[in-house]
Amino acid sequence: MIMLQYLALAAILFAIGVFGVLTRRNAVGILMSLELMFNAANINFVTFNKFIAPGGLTGQIFAAFVIVIAAAEAVVGLAIVLLLYRNWKGINVDRINIMKW
Amino acid sequence: MLENAYLIPFYPLLAFVVIIFFTRWKEKLSSYIAISMVLLAFVHSVFVMAAMLGRHGEPLEKIVTFISQPSLTLELGMYIDALTAVMLLVVTIVASCVQIYSLGYMHGDPRFSRYFSYLSLFTFSMLGLVIANNFFMIFIFWELVGLTSYLLIGFWFEKKSASDAGKKAFITTRIGDLGFIVGILILAAYAGTLNYQQVFEKVSSGALAPGIVTLAGIFIFCGAVGKSAQFPLHVWLPDAMEGPTPVSALIHAATMVAAGVYLVARAMTLFVGSAEAAMVVAVIGLITSLLAASIALTQNDIKRVLAYSTVSQLGYMIMALGLYGVDSAHGHHSPGYVAGTFHLMTHAFFKALLFLGAGSVIHAVHTNDIQDMGGLSKKMKITTITFFIASLSISGIFPLSGFWSKDEIVATTVGHPIFMIFTLAIAFMTAFYMFRLCFLTFTGKPRVQEKFDHAHESPKTMTYPLMFLAFLAIFAGWVGLPWLPHGFSSFVYHEEVHHAEPNYLLMLVSTIVALSGIGLSYLMYYKKSISADAIAEKIKPLYNLSYHKFYFDEIYNAVIIQPLLGLTNVLWWFDANVVDGFVNFIGWLTVKWADLKQWFDQYIVDGAVNGAGYFCMGASWLFRYLQSGSVQFYALTIIAAAIGLVIYRVTPLGFYYYLAGLLIMALSRVLARIFNNNRVKANSNVEG
Numbered sequence: 001m002i003m004l005q006y007l008a009l010a011a012i013l014f015a016i017g018v019f020g021v022l023t024r025r026n027a028v029g030i031l032m033s034l035e036l037m038f039n040a041a042n043i044n045f046v047t048f049n050k051f052i053a054p055g056g057l058t059g060q061i062f063a064a065f066v067i068v069i070a071a072a073e074a075v076v077g078l079a080i081v082l083l084l085y086r087n088w089k090g091i092n093v094d095r096i097n098i099m100k101w
Numbered sequence: 102m103l104e105n106a107y108l109i110p111f112y113p114l115l116a117f118v119v120i121i122f123f124t125r126w127k128e129k130l131s132s133y134i135a136i137s138m139v140l141l142a143f144v145h146s147v148f149v150m151a152a153m154l155g156r157h158g159e160p161l162e163k164i165v166t167f168i169s170q171p172s173l174t175l176e177l178g179m180y181i182d183a184l185t186a187v188m189l190l191v192v193t194i195v196a197s198c199v200q201i202y203s204l205g206y207m208h209g210d211p212r213f214s215r216y217f218s219y220l221s222l223f224t225f226s227m228l229g230l231v232i233a234n235n236f237f238m239i240f241i242f243w244e245l246v247g248l249t250s251y252l253l254i255g256f257w258f259e260k261k262s263a264s265d266a267g268k269k270a271f272i273t274t275r276i277g278d279l280g281f282i283v284g285i286l287i288l289a290a291y292a293g294t295l296n297y298q299q300v301f302e303k304v305s306s307g308a309l310a311p312g313i314v315t316l317a318g319i320f321i322f323c324g325a326v327g328k329s330a331q332f333p334l335h336v337w338l339p340d341a342m343e344g345p346t347p348v349s350a351l352i353h354a355a356t357m358v359a360a361g362v363y364l365v366a367r368a369m370t371l372f373v374g375s376a377e378a379a380m381v382v383a384v385i386g387l388i389t390s391l392l393a394a395s396i397a398l399t400q401n402d403i404k405r406v407l408a409y410s411t412v413s414q415l416g417y418m419i420m421a422l423g424l425y426g427v428d429s430a431h432g433h434h435s436p437g438y439v440a441g442t443f444h445l446m447t448h449a450f451f452k453a454l455l456f457l458g459a460g461s462v463i464h465a466v467h468t469n470d471i472q473d474m475g476g477l478s479k480k481m482k483i484t485t486i487t488f489f490i491a492s493l494s495i496s497g498i499f500p501l502s503g504f505w506s507k508d509e510i511v512a513t514t515v516g517h518p519i520f521m522i523f524t525l526a527i528a529f530m531t532a533f534y535m536f537r538l539c540f541l542t543f544t545g546k547p548r549v550q551e552k553f554d555h556a557h558e559s560p561k562t563m564t565y566p567l568m569f570l571a572f573l574a575i576f577a578g579w580v581g582l583p584w585l586p587h588g589f590s591s592f593v594y595h596e597e598v599h600h601a602e603p604n605y606l607l608m609l610v611s612t613i614v615a616l617s618g619i620g621l622s623y624l625m626y627y628k629k630s631i632s633a634d635a636i637a638e639k640i641k642p643l644y645n646l647s648y649h650k651f652y653f654d655e656i657y658n659a660v661i662i663q664p665l666l667g668l669t670n671v672l673w674w675f676d677a678n679v680v681d682g683f684v685n686f687i688g689w690l691t692v693k694w695a696d697l698k699q700w701f702d703q704y705i706v707d708g709a710v711n712g713a714g715y716f717c718m719g720a721s722w723l724f725r726y727l728q729s730g731s732v733q734f735y736a737l738t739i740i741a742a743a744i745g746l747v748i749y750r751v752t753p754l755g756f757y758y759y760l761a762g763l764l765i766m767a768l769s770r771v772l773a774r775i776f777n778n779n780r781v782k783a784n785s786n787v788e789g
Binding site for chain 1: 728729730731732733736737740
């Protein structure tokens with residue numbers, strides 16, 4: 001296996017995530033797509049650790065941090081989604097434009 | 102007690118402060134505070150007098166430096182000698198009597214407490230004036246007594262005549278005070294000090310040029326002329342009778358008007374140093390005395406007769422002091438100094454008594470006009486007896502106190518024949534008008550029955566002071582009996598004791614003169630064997646002259662007041678048209694300038710601020726659509742930008758294509774938005 005394959009996987013995963021974030025109308029869907037993007041970044045970390053600096057653990061540790069932070073971020077995101085649901089009776093982000101000028 | 106005699110003025114001051122600030126609403130308490138404080142001052146004065154007698158009049162001076170400058174040092178201090186001790190006693194005695202008397206006289210007055218606070222303030226000022234050790238201090242207290250005099254003359258200020266009289270008194274005395282302060286400044290400039298003793302030392306040693314001494318003496322005498330109502334500034338004192346009668350007794354008969362005499366006595370060294378100044382003093386005193394006595398002959402207002410009598414007696418004292426100065430300047434012995442100060446003391450008692458008696462009468466019949474009185478002796482025994490005692494005393498009848506002091510004044514004029522003749526003439530007139538007053542008021546038939554019926558003896562708070570003062574009017578003069586080896590003349594003196602031998606011939610002459618004055622008025626107003634009207638008719642011009650007070654008020658009105666009013670009118674016109682015109686022009690200019698600035702503010706400054714606002718609004722009408730509030734749109738923008746950066750890195754030219762593509766997409770979105778606006782709105786309505 002060469003490094004490019006890993007990176008390609010990560011890039012594809014990231015692109016799918018971006019696409020999901022931009023096109024999903026469901027807030028939970030957006031959060032899920034965000035997780036995809038985090039995981040793409042995690043794959044990159046681990047890949048670079050394996051191929052650029054083998055023996056070190058920096059990339060793995062970083063990936064672990066990202067997972068934890070992603071979980072925390074998902075908590076905040078889901079809380080927002082809950083509140084949105086209470087106020088709008090729905091979680092369709094199209095309708096949530098209260099931060100407009 | 103002597104060492105802290107400076108406390109004496111502070112007792113009444115304390116009363117003033119307490120009454121004005123704390124107890125004004127409790128009338129009884131206020132009056133008791135005032136009276137107890139003045140009695141305290143009296144007791145202290147008695148101790149001071151005792152101490153002074155103990156040290157045979159040896160002066161005591163205490164000084165606190167107030168302002169020290171190389172050119173002039175101003176001090177606060179007290180100087181106590183025999184004269185001060187006498188004055189302290191006189192002032193506190195009369196003030197005590199008057200305050201107690203006022204309890205009855207002012208009963209029910211709406212400003213009762215304030216009246217007592219003013220009396221206390223006056224007593225403070227007068228005691229301060231007496232106790233001062235330099236010209237600077239005496240001037241301050243001098244003005245303070247002037248102020249309180251003004252306040253008390255105009256005490257019933259609802260009456261226009263009273264408030265006018267207050268102003269007249271204040272302004273007239275101010276003319277004299279101007280002279281006084283000029284005199285003080287001359288002394289300050291040439292002697293370099295205002296302390297009595299230092300100034301007098303310089304005068305005695307000849308360190309000051311005689312011309313300066315004369316000038317200073319005459320200017321300082323100006324102050325005395327104003328305060329003691331001497332010619333030509335005597336016009337205010339009769340008008341001052343508009344004040345409450347006890348005030349007239351205290352301020353305008355016994356104490357404040359005597360301040361001028363006190364000043365002349367105090368500054369005697371100046372007049373001894375300059376025979377010219379002393380002569381001016383003596384002549385002014387004589388003219389005043391003669392003028393006032395002749396006016397008093399025909400007046401019908403009981404208080405005005407007494408007022409002119411006061412002016413006349415003050416003239417007497419001033420004349421005696423002036424003659425002392427003249428004689429001493431020429432190296433002769435003269436009893437004038439003793440005579441003046443002695444008469445000041447005895448006069449204070451019997452004139453206060455006369456005024457308080459007059460107040461008692463006015464209290465009973467509610468009129469000042471003696472033509473409306475008559476026969477009051479039946480109703481007011483104590484008042485009548487005390488009034489007669491005082492009248493006998495002022496007329497100079499043996500052995501009442503007025504006799505001894507008047508006798509000394511007559512003795513002073515020995516060696517000045519003109520003065521002597523006029524002095525005796527004044528003594529005659531004094532006896533005449535005093536008994537004219539007595540007979541018209543107390544004897545005969547009541548001329549206005551209604552007023553007589555309402556008359557009654559005054560309450561005890563008023564009669565007791567009368568009796569006490571009557572006692573003094575009889576016996577106070579005995580301290581100056583010519584046979585006493587250590588009498589008044591060896592206690593109060595200027596520089597050295599002149600012990601005058603009793604002059605029996607003079608005593609006889611002055612007694613005869615006084616008795617003949619009383620006799621004439623007895624015949625005219627008691628027996629009515631000589632018709633007063635017939636005599637008045639015979640000497641009509643003279644009678645008119647006297648009745649109209651020599652037309653002084655009219656002359657002053659025509660010569661000074663009217664021209665002054667004319668000048669004032671001219672100045673007013675100038676003020677109203679030129680000064681006000683200028684001021685108004687400046688105002689107009691300011692308004693116009695402000696208008697200009699307002700325009701500038703509105704259109705330039707506000708324009709800039711609003712312009713910034715409008716600019717922002719205008720600039721943002723398109724870009725604000727970027728703030729769609731849609732998070733996904735923002736994310737899209739970020740990613741588009743990121744992709745753009747990557748493209749730019751790889752192929753800069755491709756970046757522009759990419760940008761153009763983005764713009765076209767954005768534009769098509771916007772256009773779609775605008776054309777589908779209605780649809781969007783409808784949607785949002787449904788969902789909202």
